[in-house]
Amino acid sequence: xxxxxxxxxxxxxxxxxxxxxxxxxxxxxxxxxxxxxxxxxxxxxxxxxxxxxxxxxxxxxxxxxxxxxxxxxxxxxxxxxxxxxxxxxxxxxxxxxxxxxxxxxxxxxxxxxxxxxxxxxxxxxxxxxxxxxxxxxxxxxxxxxxxxxxxxxxxxxxxxxxxxxxxxxxxxxxxxxxxxxxxxxxxxxxxxxxxxxxxxxxxxxxxxxxxxxxxxxxxxxxxxxxxxxxxxxxxxxxxxxxxxxxxxxxxxxxxxxxxxxxxxxxxxxxxxxxxxxxxxxxxxxxxxxxxxxxxxxxxxxxxxxxxxxxxxxxxxxxxxxxxxxxxxxxxxxxxxxxxxxxxxxxxxxxxxxxxxxxxxxxxxxxxxxxxxxxxxxxxxxxxxxxxxxxxxxxxxxxxxxxxxxxxxxxxxxxxxxxxxxxxxxxxxxxxxxxxxxxxxxxxxxxxxxxxxxxxxxxxxxxxxxxxxxxxxxxxxxxxxxxxxxxxxxxxxxxxxxxxxxxxxxxxxxx
RNA sequence: CGGGGCGUAGCGCAGUCUGGUAGCGCACUUGGUUCGGGACCAAGGAGUCGCAGGUUCAAAUCCUGUCGCCCCGACCA
Numbered sequence: 001x002x003x004x005x006x007x008x009x010x011x012x013x014x015x016x017x018x019x020x021x022x023x024x025x026x027x028x029x030x031x032x033x034x035x036x037x038x039x040x041x042x043x044x045x046x047x048x049x050x051x052x053x054x055x056x057x058x059x060x061x062x063x064x065x066x067x068x069x070x071x072x073x074x075x076x077x078x079x080x081x082x083x084x085x086x087x088x089x090x091x092x093x094x095x096x097x098x099x100x101x102x103x104x105x106x107x108x109x110x111x112x113x114x115x116x117x118x119x120x121x122x123x124x125x126x127x128x129x130x131x132x133x134x135x136x137x138x139x140x141x142x143x144x145x146x147x148x149x150x151x152x153x154x155x156x157x158x159x160x161x162x163x164x165x166x167x168x169x170x171x172x173x174x175x176x177x178x179x180x181x182x183x184x185x186x187x188x189x190x191x192x193x194x195x196x197x198x199x200x201x202x203x204x205x206x207x208x209x210x211x212x213x214x215x216x217x218x219x220x221x222x223x224x225x226x227x228x229x230x231x232x233x234x235x236x237x238x239x240x241x242x243x244x245x246x247x248x249x250x251x252x253x254x255x256x257x258x259x260x261x262x263x264x265x266x267x268x269x270x271x272x273x274x275x276x277x278x279x280x281x282x283x284x285x286x287x288x289x290x291x292x293x294x295x296x297x298x299x300x301x302x303x304x305x306x307x308x309x310x311x312x313x314x315x316x317x318x319x320x321x322x323x324x325x326x327x328x329x330x331x332x333x334x335x336x337x338x339x340x341x342x343x344x345x346x347x348x349x350x351x352x353x354x355x356x357x358x359x360x361x362x363x364x365x366x367x368x369x370x371x372x373x374x375x376x377x378x379x380x381x382x383x384x385x386x387x388x389x390x391x392x393x394x395x396x397x398x399x400x401x402x403x404x405x406x407x408x409x410x411x412x413x414x415x416x417x418x419x420x421x422x423x424x425x426x427x428x429x430x431x432x433x434x435x436x437x438x439x440x441x442x443x444x445x446x447x448x449x450x451x452x453x454x455x456x457x458x459x460x461x462x463x464x465x466x467x468x469x470x471x472x473x474x475x476x477x478x479x480x481x482x483x484x485x486x487x488x489x490x491x492x493x494x495x496x497x498x499x500x501x502x503x504x505x506x507x508x509x510x
Numbered sequence: 511c512g513g514g515g516c517g518u519a520g521c522g523c524a525g526u527c528u529g530g531u532a533g534c535g536c537a538c539u540u541g542g543u544u545c546g547g548g549a550c551c552a553a554g555g556a557g558u559c560g561c562a563g564g565u566u567c568a569a570a571u572c573c574u575g576u577c578g579c580c581c582c583g584a585c586c587a
Contacts, residue, residue, distance in 0.1 A: 009548085019581085027521095034579085093585070125587095159511085159585060166586065227587095239587060278587055309546055352547035359548095370546060380546080388548095510587090 008290035009360050009388075018234045023163065025284050028360040029293035032163055039161040039168030043277070046361055047164075049301030050280055051171065055151065057203050057299070058173060058275065061195050067147040067175060072129050074153075075120035080128045083253035087127065090220020094157040096122040096168075122155040127221065127246070127272055130176045131254030138178060138268060141260045145188070146178040164281035165238075165510050172276035178256055178268040182247075185269035189245040192273040193226045196241035203336075204279065205296040205415035206230050206286050207422055208240055209505055211482025216466050219272075223247035229481045229505060231422040232285035235456040237481045237507040240282050243273035281510075287414050292360030294384050296414055297407040298336045302343040304403065305363040307354045309370030320346060322374050326367075326396070335404040359388055364410050365403070366391075385413045425456030428503065432494050435460055439476045439508065457481070457507045461500035463493035472506070481505040 010028055014021045026032055031047030043051065059069070075098060082088055098121075102114035123129060134146055155169050175192060179185040193210055200206040208228035218225040222244040230240050251257070251267040259265055287294040297303055306327060308319045327342045334340065343363075345354050351368070358366050359382075366382040368391070373380055379399045382391040383406070399406075429435045439455040455478075462468070462480060472495070473479050481504075488502030 036578090038578085090586095154587090156586070158587095160581090160583090170587075172587075242587070274587070276587055311545065311547095350547070350549085351545080352549085354547095356548050368546065372546075 009292050009356055010290050013290040014233060021290070022281075022284060025288050025293055025360075026163055029362060031280065031284075031293070034163070037168075039158060041163050041167050043171075046301055047280060050283065050295065050299055051277055053299040053301065054199075054203075054279055055173070058195075058199055059149075059151075061199060062149050062173075062175065065147075065191060065195060067149045067177075069151065070148050071150055071152070072126055072133065074123055076123050076126075076129045078119045078121060080132060081121050083128060084221045084250055086249070087221035087253075091124045091156070095124055096155045096157055098122065123152070124154055124156045125272075125274070126150060126152070126154075126174055127176065127250050127270075128254065131250050131256060131270070134176070134178050134251075134268070134270075135255045135257070138256055138258050141180045141258050144178060144180040144258060144268060145184060146176075147188075148177065149173055149175045162281075162510075164284070165278055170276050170278070172274050175271070175273045177271045178251065179270070180258065180260065180266075180268065182269050185247075185271050186245055189224070189226060189243050189271045189273070192271070193228065193241075193243040196243065196273070196275055197228050199275075200228055200230065200240055200279075200282075201415065203296065203298045204283060204286075205298075205411055205418060206240065206282055207415065207419045209482060209484055210486075211484040211505065213242075213482060214464070214466070214469060214480045214504075216469055217479065219244045221246065221249050222272075223249065226485075227482055229507075230282055230286065231418075231425065231457060231507075232282070232510070233421065234285070235425045235507070237457065237505070237509040238278070238282050238285065239481070239509065240279060241273070241275040244271060246270045246272060286418050288362065291388055293362030294414065295362035295364060297364040297411045300362065300364050301341065302363050303335065303341045303407055304330055304343070304365045304367060305358045306342065306344045306367045306369060307351060307358070308344065308346060309351050309368055309373075311370065315371050319370060319374065320344070323369055326369070326379070326400075329400050330403055333400065333403050335407050340403055340407070355382070356388075359384065364407055367399075383410055385410045385417075422457070427456065427458060429458045429460045430491075430494055435494065435506070436476065439478050455508065457505050459503040460506055461491040461493045461502070462504045462506075463496050463498040463500055465496065468493075468495055477508055478506050479509060481507050481509060 010021060010024050012020050029046060030044050032041045032043045035042045097119050099116055099119050100112035100114055101116055103110040104113045130148070137143060137146060151173050153169055153171050157168055158166050161167050177188050179188060197208050197210050200208045208230045210228055211226065213225040213227055219242065224245040226243045228240045229237050232238050248267040248269060250270050256268040256270065257265055258268060283296065284293060287296060306323045308323045310316045310319050323344045327344050330342045331339050347354065355366060355368065362384055364384050368380045373393070376393070377396045378393045379396055380391055381394050381399065382388065427438065429438060435458055438458055469480055483502070483504045490502065491500050493500040
């Protein structure tokens with residue numbers, strides 16, 4: 001590090017090059033790194049801890065709504081996947097296929113031998129393999145509903161990958177349920193959408209729009225797909241979670257049938273819903289700044305990081321003892337239903353370096369504690385939602401008593417900031433000209449020119465024609481992110497002059 | 511799969527046009543001075559220059575092939 005100190009801990013900044021900034025934040029916060037396996041990443045402890053917190057909270061929410069966890073095979077026989085036509089078509093192009101079950105050494109190289117009679121597909125999603133089980137489990141209406149969730153990895157062989165947003169393998173949860181009636185399945189679909197929205201807003205401090213996908217954006221095989229959509233800091237939309245009403249498409253494909261009270265046989269109504277490690281990408285792109293990651297306090301792996309200031313070796317023991325005692329007392333406090341997560345960074349590393357490391361990692365609260373603080377019985381606090389140098393002394397007892405409140409203040413501040421960004425970059429647009437001007441034309445051919453930050457969410461009427469949506473996607477790279485569930489006024493589609501039931505959200509997306 | 515770029519120390523890069531046997535910054539190690547702070551000085555460790563052929567007295571550099579990665583499209587959570 002030279003004397004000419006960088007203004008920011010991350011270069012480039014968001015404004016300079018948003019894409020590179022994103023990757024730099026991941027690196028600086030030590031969340032993940034690229035693996036030597038094409039399109040796959042290694043999730044490092046700090047990133048994985050974020051995911052574990054997401055898992056813990058979501059899992060609690062799933063259980064509270066009556067779901068139970070189970071686990072199904074990684075491999076799906078080709079014939080099973082073939083059963084639902086739209087589903088196959090949707091995923092066929094991105095499947096990893098296992099064709100052999102043995103390796104043989106030939107000329108010092110290992111070559112696959114022992115070809116499988118039927119290829120196995122590495123699950124891109126588990127509707128078909130779970131449907132197989134459901135068909136066996138369901139005989140009577142008394143066996144319904146089946147409310148199952150699976151925490152798993154899935155593989156989708158994507159052409160282009162981006163850490164956390166799109167990798168060949170990713171971690172997620174997938175809920176799969178089967179119901180006796182259509183209404184019950186529809187209710188389940190909406191319930192889980194609400195769970196996702198609540199998780200995003202309350203836990204991730206991520207404001208989302210709940211809505212329905214257009215036909216073109218629907219999950220392959222679904223009757224209806226619902227989603228939560230969030231705005232990132234470059235004003236692009238990110239689909240943060242999806243909930244699908246599958247009708248009887250998959251139950252017919254898998255033979256999930258039951259006998260009702262009257263003795264008739266019907267197919268079950270199924271749903272599926274998923275949320276992935278992509279949410280870590282959402283966290284980065286929503287809250288982080290030019291100094292690195294900003295963790296929403298409720299999900300932060302460590303909520304309070306104590307950095308002992310040890311100038312002379314002789315004070316070391318005293319300072320560390322004070323810090324450890326403080327940690328203990330803080331851990332006796334609870335925030336968002338769990339003991340406050342506190343870490344004492346006692347490494348033999350220069351203090352200033354530690355401070356910047358924890359800023360880049362996004363720890364919500366930093367405490368720098370040395371002999372002077374001990375003397376005054378106070379703590380020197382920095383908050384990640386404020387500037388790095390904006391630090392102040394707080395009486396120790398007061399800090400402990402208010403730590404939960406302070407964390408919630410940060411949580412709220414992050415949510416409000418994200419909400420304001422979305423509000424500032426959402427516009428009602430009623431003419432084709434304004435719409436086209438709002439969005440950047442397709443990126444220039446200049447490879448060194450990072451995509452500029454333009455546009456945002458356009459709330460514009462739409463007659464629902466898939467061809468029109470395709471045309472706009474072609475022209476601008478903009479699609480309908482969702483048809484909001486929230487009530488809206490009817491109007492006129494500015495592209496066709498035809499009537500439109502309500503405004504829909506148009507944006508560029510990840 | 512189309513267009514562009516790049517593989518040289520852990521990371522970021524220079525050197526390639528004009529072949530002469532590898533360098534810079536950061537990081538790391540050690541010693542010292544500093545220090546409520548992203549410090550400074552000194553010494554040090556670390557690279558068969560992506561891989562395979564070829565040309566040459568001599569290849570990171572030229573030629574051929576090959577593998578991989580990144581970016582921009584098409585596709586997508």
